[in-house]
Amino acid sequence: MLELNAEPLTAEAFAPFGDVIDARTSDSFPINSGRTQRHHDLAKVDTLGENAHTLVSIFVSQPITTPLELTFLERHPQGSQAFMPLHEERFIVVVAPAGETIDSGDVRAFVTDGRQGVNYGAGVWHAIQSVLEREGEFLVVDRGGDGNNCDEHPLDLRITLKD
Ligand SMILES: NC(=O)N[C@@H](O)C(=O)O
Numbered sequence: 577m578l579e580l581n582a583e584p585l586t587a588e589a590f591a592p593f594g595d596v597i598d599a600r601t602s603d604s605f606p607i608n609s610g611r612t613q614r615h616h617d618l619a620k621v622d623t624l625g626e627n628a629h630t631l632v633s634i635f636v637s638q639p640i641t642t643p644l645e646l647t648f649l650e651r652h653p654q655g656s657q658a659f660m661p662l663h664e665e666r667f668i669v670v671v672a673p674a675g676e677t678i679d680s681g682d683v684r685a686f687v688t689d690g691r692q693g694v695n696y697g698a699g700v701w702h703a704i705q706s707v708l709e710r711e712g713e714f715l716v717v718d719r720g721g722d723g724n725n726c727d728e729h730p731l732d733l734r735i736t737l738k739d
């Protein structure tokens with residue numbers, strides 16, 4: 577069993593795995609006669625393979641408790657996957673670099689602060705949606721199309737949250 581303590585999510589620490597989506601730290605410019613700030617192009621959306629297209633969905637997730645015990649990580653080889661909380665929900669993020677196998681020394685665990693979303697790069701191993709404290713609603717942008725887009729890799733993990 578691999579035990580990890582979830583660390584606060586930062587764009588720098590998450591960079592090898594994808595993008596952190598956060599209006600507080602992103603560049604923006606005024607539009608709509610200055611009434612709106614556009615926080616522009618915050619995540620790299622990839623949709624690969626036959627008949628690939630972008631899906632916009634809403635996930636309503638039941639909360640998990642910590643320590644969070646996992647038995648696998650998953651990946652989407654044909655596309656990225658972004659999760660943005662709609663009501664400042666905090667969630668646990670567990671990732672490992674893209675590749676055919678997972679080296680347990682490369683696994684990282686993070687906790688978001690409610691204002692952050694994540695975009696997993698295509699092929700990046702990650703835990704399934706794991707919202708904390710209450711039922712969560714997330715806008716999800718990922719890939720639709722032909723062929724398999726979800727692989728699982730067995731891995732026994734225990735994720736703790738030291739506040
Ligand atoms: N299966 C699905 O759509 N969701 C997972 O990919 C996940 O990362 O939660």
Ligand code: NI
Pocket residue numbers: 650652657702704
């Ligand atoms: Ni996923």
